[in-house]
Amino acid sequence: MYGKDKIHTTNYTDTFIEVAEDCSVTEGKIPVQKGEKKSVAQQQYELIAGHPYEFTSDDVLFQVFADRNGIEQSDYEAARKEFFSKGQPCFRASPLTKTHGFGVHADQNGKIAIYGVESSTYRDFINNPEIRKVKAMRTSRK
Numbered sequence: 001m002y003g004k005d006k007i008h009t010t011n012y013t014d015t016f017i018e019v020a021e022d023c024s025v026t027e028g029k030i031p032v033q034k035g036e037k038k039s040v041a042q043q044q045y046e047l048i049a050g051h052p053y054e055f056t057s058d059d060v061l062f063q064v065f066a067d068r069n070g071i072e073q074s075d076y077e078a079a080r081k082e083f084f085s086k087g088q089p090c091f092r093a094s095p096l097t098k099t100h101g102f103g104v105h106a107d108q109n110g111k112i113a114i115y116g117v118e119s120s121t122y123r124d125f126i127n128n129p130e131i132r133k134v135k136a137m138r139t140s141r142k
Helices: 040-049 057-068 073-083 122-126
Strands: 015-020 102-106 112-116 134-137
Touching: 040 057, 040 112, 040 134, 057 073, 102 122, 112 122
Parallel strands: 015 134
Antiparallel strands: 015 102, 102 112
């Protein structure tokens, strides 16, 4: 049944999100802060790089949303339910995969880690026929 109680997810399992076809960098580029607030890319990078295979895509995307919107931890449960009541862009649309040169691997439990496009681990995922691969979304139209 559909309705406002439907919960959407951005989680993948046993999947590798490759960098976008039009990604201009040849190695993973750590996002840097410009101005007062951290960028979405910087917040995502810090959560995932500092905690590989600890969080799901949903966990990271919601945490960044909560931090950027000043949501108190005591309100997380209701806010998360509301956040995922609508479809959200997944990591195929993340600046990490589109412009910063990082692939995202989701393990069998949906927990994610990032790997620079230049790394041997990135190449291992690309060459592994057992892992489903999807491309990040292009930054520009063809």
